[in-house]
Amino acid sequence: MTPFRSATATALVSTLLATTLGGCQFGGEEQDTSPIVIAADLELSGAAAGVGKAYRQALELKRDQLNASGALNGRKVELLLKDNRSDASESLRNIVDFSNDKRVTAIVMGGCNECAVGAVRTVNENRIPTIALAAAGAVVNPVAERRYMFKLAPNAADNAAALTVELRRRNIDTVGLLRSDDAYGQEGATALRREFGKVGIQVLTEASARGTDTELDGQAGRLVAADPDAVIIWTPPEQAMLASSAVKRADYTGSLFLDASAAGDLFLGSAARSAERATLVFTQTMVIDDVIATTPAKAARRQWFQDYTARYGGYHGSASFAADAIQLIADAELRAGGPVGEVDRDRLRDVLETSQMDGLSGPIRMTPDNHSGLMPQALTTLIARNGRWRLAS
Template sequence: MTPFRSATATALASVLLATTLTGCQFGGPEQDTSPIFIAADLELSGAAAGVGKAYRQALELKVDQLNSSGALGGRRIELLPKDNRSDASESLRNIADFTNDPRVSAIIMGGCNECAVGAVRTVNEKQMPTIALAAAGAVASPVADRRYVFKLAPNAADNAGALTVELRRRNIRTVGVLRSDDTYGREGAAALRGELSKAGIEVLAEASVRGTDTELDRQTDPLVAAEPEALVIWTPPEQALLAANAVRRAGFSGALFLDAAAAGDLFLGSSARAVERATLVFTQTMVIDDVIATTPAKAARRQWFQDYTARFGGYHGSSSFAADAVQLIADAELRAGGPAGQVNREALRDVLETSQLDGLSGPIRMTPDNHSGLMPQALTTLVARNGRWRLAS
């Protein structure tokens, strides 16, 4: 090769290299490595601390899994939890702080119904995408007044329908009802009365308990005295177990049926005898170790169950809702797009509103007309046997 041709070739190679580098640096989209901040308003102390602790554990585990999976590209999730002390006023202060934090993409709220309902106005005014783990229908409905609020928990109407099917299957004709004295308890009692009436099942007595009640004999004794064939317990987990012990002490030997909100720890501990053979309507993930993993979704649920149990030494039924909330927000954040490092809450809300996920809790479908995503098919029937919940045969 002549010196001229050699020099020309070297110059051309240099131009091509410079062009390539320029394209890498300036021509392609910049990789977004900014963190995704998810705030969490949880009941870490106070009356609902048991469930709140389970939610926090689930959030931390799911965030760790996503951050180590590589699924977020160069991004990581940063969790910002605050304790609302099981108090709606404290929760609203937390929500105000979160909505004023420009880093926050979305909020996850715990199981406090009054907290979630009370936050609706602030969340909408501040245009902050929020997923609540509370069960009350008023959390996410009517949708027109709750554009930024979504819900991940079993719905009262679905729970009432599933419980009624099981009561009919057992040929039970009379029941007593113990419900929580809150938005979800009143909603559930109304839904239950409607379903029971259609099935020809009579409610002989009904009582309510406040979230702070720990002595329930005053409420349960009249229910037992009415002599129903079965009792339906529609309360949070801790009170459901207290109620089961109270009615057994009072001599009730009939069947116990628990709403999905009563789902707590997999193992029943000191309440095992009182709850033995009780029926619970809940998601299959609670007892996924009883299920053959025939689909990728079931395999993922089994893995979640094992990972949670391995880290925390036991399993809490509601943990999967918190994990699914993180997954929904992470997916929506990646799909929403926008300039790197900038929070686009409106775009994230729009994506959440059409999200579909075969989640750890079951099938989840959000639509512009329905912000309560857990599908009725997620519910199944569990039974307490030998100190833990099992899949009903």
């Protein structure tokens, strides 16, 4: 080798070595590839197991999609699932366990209102961001006392307003109300009466059902005996279908309306006949196959609907709330930053509190004054036709 070539080669090797060392010592921050660990407290057995199963399926599908997308900058979502057996005491034990696990970034809670409200104190004391899929307003209000609690589910006031608009449009003056015997059912009755008072709709009779009730003929009989123009069912999905069948057996021929908490499977199965022509207030994602995908958000909802249906053989209305919860937490974790491999729950809470996105459920906006993210615009009107829910328009 000539002296010139030898010197050139030596200089090149020195330059490469210096560059390599410089990249290690003086380059950008080390990439964080630690997992985003999200815990989920769900009703996988007991009275609310049907909805809990849908939440679990949605969480697992969304986790797989995020992990395959590469959108998390080299990080992966991990799920820790616990069954609360539809019991608030068991749920609280799960929340304590999750809170004490330093790997856990945030918690997703299922649709159990009593569970979420009962966990508020523990969540705040342990300062762990939690998104509940329960509908009761008491989950997140008053906000000053629930700084670490958020929720993704239709709000009672928004449901009542949407139902009232539809009732008024159909010139319905009197209703009978069957509601769940819990905080959300009571909240719904109050919201409905407030909205009805503005337009002159009268509640002729009101009945309630406990979460474990499977025999609803007595309540249905009292509602039908009052001869209202319409019956409103404000209960979880399994009970809503039982109630619609009970009302049908009581020979009721008037209109049937359901609030968003009654949304369950897309296909109505054994309740198809009794629920035919019933009206449901819910999000568009439930029937996105009826919608032309004119925006990226609608296209994403359609794709989610198709992916969920392809994997599980059907669609459940509440699935999108669980998927949006995972997305919100993952996005907030990336935005929050912090030391590599460390979980900063306070920083994550602060980011969640100002999160905005056009989610699979619809537009979602969190603010320091409002920890219930689903916007009223997400709700639309669905009609039961030929054994499944369809877009009313």
